[in-house]
Amino acid sequence: MQLNLKNPLVFFDLETTGINIVKDRIVEISYVKVFPNGKEEVKTRRINPEMPIPAESTAIHGITDEDVKDCPTFKEIAKSLAAQIEGCDLAGFNSNRFDIPLLVEEFLRAGVDIDLNKRKFVDVQTIFHKMEQRTLAAAYKFYCDKSLENAHSAEADTYATYEVLKAQLDRYPELENDIKYLSEFSSFNTNVDFAGRMVYNDKGEEVFNFGKYKGQRVEDVLKNDQGYYGWMMQGDFPLNTKKVLTEIKLRNFNSK
Template identity: 75%
Template sequence: MKLHLKNPIVFFDLETTGINIANDRIVEIAILKVNVDGSEESYCYKVNPEIPIPQVTSEIHGIYDEDVKDAPTFKELGKTLAKIMEGCDIAGFNSNKFDVPLLAEEFIRADVDFDMKKRKFVDVQTIFHKMEKRTLSAAYKFYCDKDLNNAHSAEADTKATYEVLKAQLDRYEELENNIEFLNDFSSFNRNADFIGRIIFNDKGVEVFNFGKYKGKSVEEVLKKDPSYYGWMMNGDFPLFTKKVLTNIKLRSFNK
C-alpha cells in the first residue's frame, strides 16, 4: 500500500556508541526519504562520534573506531541532515524512545536549529507491538515474508522499517493511511520532551513523570521548589529535556 502523505516522510535508523541518550553518540545514520509523490531518496553516513566505541557495541553493529576515524563529526554533518529532513515527518523502529531523542541531542550539541517538535512521528515498532508484539526481524518476516539479512545495519533496518509500515497498512483495516493518525497511534503517551520525563496531562499541562513530583505541574513545582530546576539542569538528563524545562521556567516569568 502506498502511503498517503501530506508532507514528505523520512524513515531513519541510528547506530550508536551505546544506549544512553544523554551521553552516547551516533556512528551511523541511514535515511530513506519518501516524497509526497512516492519517489524515494536514500542517504547513509558514517559519523565520527568523537568518543571511543565500546568493543561490545562494535561487535553488535560492526562499526569500529577505525571505520569512523576519518568520517565527519555530527557537527560537520548536522546542517546537511537538517536540510534533508526539513519539512518532513519522521518514522523509525523504536524511534520515539531512542532514535528521535538521541538525534535531538546531537542537533542541540551541534548548535543546529532543527525543531523536531514540529514533526509528526510514526514509530513502526509501537504499531507492531500493539498488533503483534515482536522484533524488527520478526516483523519483517511476519508482514513481508522476507528474512532480514544484515540486521543491525542501519541501511538494511531503515529499508525494512519502511516496507513493514506499508505492509501494516495493507493488513490492518483499522489503521488509517495518514501520518497524523499513525503519529497518534504509535505514541503511548503525550511527551513534552522525547523520553517522557515531562508529559502533558489530560488538561494539556506539563507535569513531571518521575520522582517525588510525579504528576505535579512543572510550573508549580518550579515556583515552590526552585532548587529542583538546578538539580535537573546539573543532572544526567538529556539536553532536550533541559531545554523543555527551561522553556517552561521562562514562560512562567512572562506571565
C-alpha cells in the same frame, strides 16, 4: 500499500556507541526519504563519534573505531542533515523512545536547534507491538515474509522499517493511511520533552514523569521548590529536557 503522504516521510535508523541518550553518540545514520509522489531518496553516512566505540556495541553493528576515524563528526554534517529533513515527518522502529531523542541531542550539542514541534512521528515498533508483539526481524518476516539480512546495518533496518509500515497498512484496514493518525496511534504517551521526563496529563498540563514530583505540575514544582530547576540543569539529563524545562520556566516568568 502506497503511503498517503502530505509531507515527505523520512524513515531513519541510527547505529550508536550505546543506548544512553545523554552520553552516547551516533556512528551511522541511514534514511529513506519518501516523497508524496512515491519517489524515494536513500542515504547512509558514517560519523566519527569523537569517543571510543565499546566492543559490545561493535559486536552488534560491526562498526569499529578504525571504520569511522576519518569520517566527519556530527557537528560537521549537522546543518546539511537538518536541511535534508526540513519539512519532513519522521518514522522509525523504536524511534520515539530512542532514535529521535538521541538525534535531537546530537543536533543540540552541535548548536543546531531544529524545530520538530509541527512534525509527525510514526513509530513502526509501537504499531507492531500494539498489533502483534514482536521485534524488527520478526516484524519483517511476519508482514513482508522476508528475512532481514544484515540486521543492525542502519540502511537494512531503515528500509525494512519502511516496507513493514506499508505492509501493516495492507494487513490492517482499520489503520488509516494518514501520517497524523499513525503518529497518534504509534505514540504511547504525550511527551513534553523527547526523553519523556515531562508529559502532558489528561488536562493538557505539563507534569513531571519521574522522581519525587512525578505527576505534579511542572510550573507548581518550579514555583514551590526553586532549587529543583538548578538541580535538573546541573544533572545528567538530556539537553532537550533542560531546554524544554527552561522554556516552561521562562514562559511562567514572562506571564507574571
